[in-house]
Amino acid sequence: MNIEDSLQQVRQAHRICAGFYQQVLPRIERVRELMDVQFLQWIPISFDPSPSKGVSPFKHWGWNFLPLMDTSFTFFKKSASRYFCPDDYILDIRLITDGELEWEYREETYMKQEPDACKLEKTAEQAESYLAIYLFSPTKKIQNNNVFDRVWSNSHYPELESEVELGNKGLVKTIGFKFTLADFVQEGGPEKLIEEIKQHLALMDIKE
Secondary structure: OOHHHHHHHHHHHHHHHHHHHHHHHHHHHHHHHHHOOEEEEEEEOOOOOOOOOOOOHHHOOHHHHOOOOEEEEEEEEOOOOOEEOOOOEEEEEEEEOOHHHOHHHHHHHHOOOOOOOOOOOOOOOOOOOEEEEEEEEEOOOEEOOOHHHHHHHOOOOOOEOOOOEEEOOOOEEEEEEEEEHHHHOOOOHHHHHHHHHHHHHHHOOOOO
16 A cells, blocks of 8 residues: 555544544433433543643654543532432443553553554454443432542442442442443434433432
């Protein structure tokens, strides 16, 4: 393949990525709207965010410039109480576009080295694209002070497809499951995801 063909593929790849974001982001927002949850934050997981304009980009990994490769979108639902209650919860939707580069798998497979995009162990055909869905809820009333740190940031993420687990010294109950990206981008995908989220909330004894 000559350089012009390669550059054509790069242009096409960027357009495909933009089209993908234009499909996925509104669907995640649709989930937020239908579940009536509030946005908390979004953050890249497997790679660092792109450096700010005053920081030289030349010593950063090339992967850092692909922000939706493995990304967390976090929301919460809370009653009007000044406490975070057992029926309140945090919903973390983690978009994993390429399972080969999912944070834990990447560190286990490639250690601390930047993965060579041309020498990844799994091909694009072999890798998975999916949403990892995590739910966190307190087991008792917690005052609002630093509540997100106490319920979420200081809790271990559960295994996907696991039973309800207790974390943070029994203060938090958690559960996680996988939802394929192919199903999510189909017509009615957000609604199907919401059905599964509600099923898992029921397993946690959370009343919607």
